[in-house]
Amino acid sequence: MRLAVIPGDGIGPEVIAEALKVLNEVVPAAEITRYDLGAARWHATGELLPESVLGELRQHDAILLGAVGDPSVPSGILERGLLLRLRFELDHHVNLRPARLYPGVRSPLADPPEIDMVVVREGTEGPYAGNGGLLRKDTPHEIATEVSLNTSFGVERVVRDAFARASNRQRRHLTLVHKTNVLTHAGSLWSRVVEEVSLQHPDVTVAYQHVDAATIHMVTDPARYDVIVTDNLFGDILTDLAAAVTGGIGLAASGNMDVTRRNPSMFEPVHGSAPDIAGQGIADPTAAVLSVALLLDHLGEHEASRRIEASVAFDLATRDHQSPGATYAIGDRLAALVSSNVRTG
Amino acid sequence: MRLAVIPGDGIGPEVIAEALKVLNEVVPAAEITRYDLGAARWHATGELLPESVLGELRQHDAILLGAVGDPSVPSGILERGLLLRLRFELDHHVNLRPARLYPGVRSPLADPPEIDMVVVREGTEGPYAGNGGLLRKDTPHEIATEVSLNTSFGVERVVRDAFARASNRQRRHLTLVHKTNVLTHAGSLWSRVVEEVSLQHPDVTVAYQHVDAATIHMVTDPARYDVIVTDNLFGDILTDLAAAVTGGIGLAASGNMDVTRRNPSMFEPVHGSAPDIAGQGIADPTAAVLSVALLLDHLGEHEASRRIEASVAFDLATRDHQSPGATYAIGDRLAALVSSNVRTG
Numbered sequence: 001m002r003l004a005v006i007p008g009d010g011i012g013p014e015v016i017a018e019a020l021k022v023l024n025e026v027v028p029a030a031e032i033t034r035y036d037l038g039a040a041r042w043h044a045t046g047e048l049l050p051e052s053v054l055g056e057l058r059q060h061d062a063i064l065l066g067a068v069g070d071p072s073v074p075s076g077i078l079e080r081g082l083l084l085r086l087r088f089e090l091d092h093h094v095n096l097r098p099a100r101l102y103p104g105v106r107s108p109l110a111d112p113p114e115i116d117m118v119v120v121r122e123g124t125e126g127p128y129a130g131n132g133g134l135l136r137k138d139t140p141h142e143i144a145t146e147v148s149l150n151t152s153f154g155v156e157r158v159v160r161d162a163f164a165r166a167s168n169r170q171r172r173h174l175t176l177v178h179k180t181n182v183l184t185h186a187g188s189l190w191s192r193v194v195e196e197v198s199l200q201h202p203d204v205t206v207a208y209q210h211v212d213a214a215t216i217h218m219v220t221d222p223a224r225y226d227v228i229v230t231d232n233l234f235g236d237i238l239t240d241l242a243a244a245v246t247g248g249i250g251l252a253a254s255g256n257m258d259v260t261r262r263n264p265s266m267f268e269p270v271h272g273s274a275p276d277i278a279g280q281g282i283a284d285p286t287a288a289v290l291s292v293a294l295l296l297d298h299l300g301e302h303e304a305s306r307r308i309e310a311s312v313a314f315d316l317a318t319r320d321h322q323s324p325g326a327t328y329a330i331g332d333r334l335a336a337l338v339s340s341n342v343r344t345g
Numbered sequence: 346m347r348l349a350v351i352p353g354d355g356i357g358p359e360v361i362a363e364a365l366k367v368l369n370e371v372v373p374a375a376e377i378t379r380y381d382l383g384a385a386r387w388h389a390t391g392e393l394l395p396e397s398v399l400g401e402l403r404q405h406d407a408i409l410l411g412a413v414g415d416p417s418v419p420s421g422i423l424e425r426g427l428l429l430r431l432r433f434e435l436d437h438h439v440n441l442r443p444a445r446l447y448p449g450v451r452s453p454l455a456d457p458p459e460i461d462m463v464v465v466r467e468g469t470e471g472p473y474a475g476n477g478g479l480l481r482k483d484t485p486h487e488i489a490t491e492v493s494l495n496t497s498f499g500v501e502r503v504v505r506d507a508f509a510r511a512s513n514r515q516r517r518h519l520t521l522v523h524k525t526n527v528l529t530h531a532g533s534l535w536s537r538v539v540e541e542v543s544l545q546h547p548d549v550t551v552a553y554q555h556v557d558a559a560t561i562h563m564v565t566d567p568a569r570y571d572v573i574v575t576d577n578l579f580g581d582i583l584t585d586l587a588a589a590v591t592g593g594i595g596l597a598a599s600g601n602m603d604v605t606r607r608n609p610s611m612f613e614p615v616h617g618s619a620p621d622i623a624g625q626g627i628a629d630p631t632a633a634v635l636s637v638a639l640l641l642d643h644l645g646e647h648e649a650s651r652r653i654e655a656s657v658a659f660d661l662a663t664r665d666h667q668s669p670g671a672t673y674a675i676g677d678r679l680a681a682l683v684s685s686n687v688r689t690g
């Protein structure tokens with residue numbers, strides 16, 4: 001197993017160290033190559049993602065990313081030039097974001113039900129396409145545009161993936177989230193594709209919700225969701241909210257996946273580089289560790305993945321949430337749990 | 346005071362009846378003209394918003410709308426052809442949506458703080474412009490686009506309005522919500538305008554949040570918000586979420602305002618026509634009543650507006666939230682409270 005690791009900025013390297021500690025317990029033979037990308041490199045060299053590095057990344061089975069971003073870099077530079085560039089270049093069309101309320105974890109909701117959903121967010125088009133511009137900048141007649149691009153090809157492959165995932169889950173329920181009553185063109189395409197693909201999945205029940213209504217139900221009735229399929233921007237918004245109601249982005253993992261396996265998929269915590277707590281050794285590495293579980297599952301290492309997730313679940317059920325411990329201590333605990341499972345299970 | 350009333354579909358006419366009952370207590374001389382627009386008219390005549398009706402609506406001081414929409418009408422027809430057409434034709438650039446957690450009202454949040462914010466949502470451009478299309482429809486090469494249009498003119502007037510509102514509030518805090526790191530063109534325009542206008546408001550503190558992060562804070566720390574200014578689509582999403590955390594869209598009022606007063610502004614509950622409970626007389630008219638308060642405030646009837654809001658606050662603090670009563674009973678209660686305030690205050 002050849003893995004590329006991009007520790008990144010802020011707490012990125014801190015949580016990645018713990019994620020690799022845990023990975024080492026289940027796949028000690030993994031070959032790890034680190035790539036130094038992010039704010040520091042940009043400041044030092046002006047480089048975001050050199051072609052040569054992109055070429056090398058392509059030679060790996062998967063990529064593990066910590067987080068990129070720093071207040072010293074103008075907004076958009078690292079996002080568009082590095083993170084989104086990786087997602088687009090490597091055709092990460094399925095942005096997979098599970099949201100589960102683990103026993104023991106406190107939700108900000110008063111009366112949280114069991115929550116166990118997975119959001120399948122489109123990852124390579126929509127309003128993220130980068131298509132748009134400024135006309136007459138800095139004049140009273142300035143116009144800024146952002147174009148959401150949605151293709152039959154792009155929508156269909158992510159909808160198919162979402163249905164396949166729904167089929168494999170217990171509840172077999174899929175919700176399309178969009179804003180079809182306002183974004184009528186894109187909404188029409190998404191609705192028709194979901195309808196067509198649903199004909200091949202009579203086992204999956206299908207619902208539709210407008211994105212605004214979905215945010216309401218995410219806080220009043222999140223148990224209704226099983227699989228959500230949605231576009232790139234709505235998925236960005238909904239997954240942060242889903243993470244919040246299931247205990248925070250400190251626990252949320254994600255996979256940016258090319259499910260055709262033509263390109264390596266990339267796994268990363270949903271949280272950012274958190275410059276405010278960087279360097280203090282207090283970041284929670286759980287989301288990074290869960291991202292390793294997603295990575296292993298994607299590479300067919302289902303048993304190793306399951307062991308990591310079970311260890312996280314055990315730790316969350318038993319940890320003192322007021323003082324969960326330092327970054328390294330949580331990593332040590334999770335590594336020990338994973339390894340004890342090796343010996344006993 | 347000449348008011349146009351569009352009761353609309355579903356629970357629209359039910360809640361409007363109560364809203365007018367309350368209005369009658371404070372402005373008995375208001376001249377009311379009803380306009381029959383919505384699903385029924387569309388089914389009967391194919392008409393959505395005839396030019397002649399639009400012309401008549403323009404002759405009023407303000408418009409009160411119940412709700413439009415019915416499952417029998419394909420998605421988008423009434424929204425684009427009636428509701429959004431009114432907002433665009435009447436240049437409703439300030440879509441004002443207060444969200445306050447009234448004492449006595451149950452929030453879905455475990456530990457709700459005091460919440461008292463107002464979202465100033467842009468209402469006439471952004472992704473709502475209706476600019477987009479379908480190419481090669483129903484082929485494997487289909488492309489659907491949606492174009493977000495943002496102008497210096499359009500952004501500046503709503504940002505100015507938001508700053509003015511923030512200036513008049515106790516906390517004097519304004520948060521711009523956008524997604525500047527991905528939607529870099531529109532994000533750049535919004536950020537620059539906020540920065541410029543802020544120079545004229547040194548009394549107002551300014552913050553920025555990405556829309557995804559804003560959904561997190563809306564459930565973990567909603568007290569941080571005072572005035573939020575944001576684009577049409579982000580505002581749509583955030584205001585439903587803000588309504589949810591402050592007790593639900595059954596209580597959320599809104600104003601679609603042309604603050605230049607060239608066109609009549611339109612006030613409506615944030616909730617929809619709720620066909621599932623229509624005709625049963627159980628809809629909560631509170632949001633419609635609060636919309637009347639916003640309407641009166643806009644027309645300079647500050648005292649009448651204040652009396653209605655105080656009556657709603659009193660009723661919410663004292664009502665049995667398990668069984669708040671039938672639609673007409675809530676209306677009766679609010680009308681009585683408003684009128685008793687007349688006699689005593």
Ligand SMILES: CC(C)[C@H](C(=O)O)[C@@H](O)C(=O)O
Pocket residue numbers: 079083084236270526527557
């Ligand atoms: C950093 C940003 C570009 C990114 C996104 O918008 O996709 C982040 O919010 C995420 O969800 O991974």
Ligand SMILES: CC(C)[C@H](C(=O)O)[C@@H](O)C(=O)O
Pocket residue numbers: 181182212424428429581615
């Ligand atoms: C019905 C729909 C067009 C409308 C909108 O998206 O603005 C509604 O959700 C609202 O918030 O008033």
